[in-house]
Amino acid sequence: MFTYEYAEPTDQMLLNDILDLDTGMPVDLRTFLTRDLALVMQDRNEMAGRYTRDAQQPWLVCQLCGGAVMLVRTKDRRFHFRHHTAEEGTRGCPISTRGSFSADQINSMKYNAAKESSAHLRLKGIIRDSLVADHTCDEPQVEKVWRGMPVGERATWRKPDVQVEREGQRVAFEVQLSTTFLTEIVGRREFYRANGGAIIWVFQGFNPAETRTAHEDIFYLNNLNVFVVNEETLRRSQEANRMAFDCWYAIPHLKGRLIANEWIMEQVFLDQLTIDPVEQLVFYHDYRSRRTELLATLNSDSMRQAFHDFWTEYGASEEVEAKAVWTSLRDRMRVFNSELRLPKSHWEGPFHGAVSIILSARYGRPIGYRLPRLLDVTNVAFNSYKPYLMPFGWTLNAFEQNGLLLEQDKKGTWAKRRREIRDAIKNDENAFRRNREFDRLFAFLVPEIISNLVS
Incomplete structure (x- = not known):
């Protein structure tokens, strides 16, 4: 799925x-x-x-x-x-x-009520009995206080549903049913991080097509791994003398310009899990590393083409789809080259305009604008993006667009402005001083002008 x-x-x-x-x-x-x-x-x-x-x-x-x-x-x-x-x-x-009640108060009410449900009590019993069957684990404790290091911080101590020590590592198990309680999730993660413990959130069932916010607050922070226990996993635990789970995990795939997650369910054991108390991660499949490797396989040409394709199709769009595709592209670019820092929105100024005039010069037509001709882009560049006119001009030259502009410039406006730009740059006029903020990005997008950018 x-x-x-x-x-x-x-x-x-x-x-x-x-x-x-x-x-x-x-x-x-x-x-x-x-x-x-x-x-x-x-x-x-x-x-x-x-x-x-x-x-x-x-x-x-x-x-x-x-x-x-x-x-x-x-x-x-x-x-x-x-x-x-x-x-x-x-x-x-x-x-x-x-x-009338704060979100914390409401969540606390729901959380405490859920802990008294028969489903919650049975899941705690399954976790306890599964740990008892696992010969690598010490005797599990149910609803026992996990004390923090400083005695003076007793108010922050936690009482996990079940806790156990396995090969020197303390692990807390918390049952997650259906309640949204972000403050509890965060509070417990930070407590166990500070006290050298790990937390495993356990579900009674999982359907990746129908996830709830309470599920997502957990698995998006846990390397997209979800652990389920039930009567069947208890049977497997007792047969194998190893604590068993049904583990749902996501595998990232590139689907066009987006990363889609394929969800897989596999039967696993506690001793197969990676436990990282510092990062507060417990996982069977390393989604994060796989996603990083996937994005890193993209070479410069394909990443450059992906950027060009995005700007050609979505550069002039503020629709929800454009924002989603930009976010995916931005994540891939961050992995590909961390120095190419892109803004959260492709519409952020002057980023949008600077990229649009450069790519328009590259392709000889408006890219990122709903305009009819390249000549119209020169008007935008002159009026609003003077600090980027030099790389704009270099790109026009590199791709021999000046003949096209001469053909479109019936009134000679651009020819006149080109002379004005040259004089202004020669005289070091403030408005025309080159802004180098996007030089790394320009060099990536249009490698044909690198020698101009570094000179």
Whole structure:
């Protein structure tokens, strides 16, 4: 089964002014919330995790009051920002996103109720009995406190559903049913990371075609591996004297310009899993490495062509599909060459204009613009992108486009402007001074002008 999903924002959002404290720049909400779903889910958890680790150093904040924000997913699986529940109503913000109960309170109620269900109790029993059958594990403990290192931080201690020590490694098992409780997920990950333990979230079933947010908050952070236990896995554990799981994992595939995930289910044992308490990963199949290898197999020519193809088809588009394809291309480019740093949105200025005029010069027709002729692009370049006119001119020369422009320039406007540009550059006029910000990208996109760029 193949899956590919991209995130979508809610139609109406109360909080529209969000600041990224890492960059000091406002967040473009439509861009941020319209990406590969995996990236949005990872950022959702990163926001919560950073606040949990240090509430004084949040990542994203409300520009109106400076309070930390969190990313919320609605029942229809769309996203919006709200004030962090710990700060809602404490900063006098004119925008309130608080209900009669906070999200934390509601999640806590649901979480505690779920832990008393018969399904939860039975899954804990299956985990315990499976560990008892595994001769490499010490005696498992059910609902016992896992103490943190400092006694003074007793309030932060955790009580996992089941815990065990195996070959010197402490492992906590937590049953995940159907409740969304991001703060619990993040809080437990950070606790076990700080105390040298690992956490395995265990499901009672999984269908990759019908995942819930509570599932995604876990498996998108766990190398896209999901572990299921049931009466059948218990039987296999007791027969093999090794704890058994049904493991669902994703294998990435390039499908055109997108990465689609193929979901596979395999019967595995605890001793086959990679456990990394530092990264808080427990996995059977290394999705992350496979994805990196897949993207790294792309050579310069194919990556360059993929970029050109994107700009030709989507450069003038702000549709949801264009944003999703750009996100995938951006991820592939990051792996291919980390120095070619691309913005989150291909519409970000002056990035969009600089790339569009260069590729238009490369192909002799408007690329990234809904314009009829290359001559119209020269008007845009002269009026709005003077700092990039030199590489624009080099590209025109490299691909012998000046004859085409002469044919289109019936009024001699471009010929006159070319003389004006040469004089302005010769006189070092400020408006025409070359901006080298995108030189690495220009060299990649149009290698024919590299010698000009480095001279």
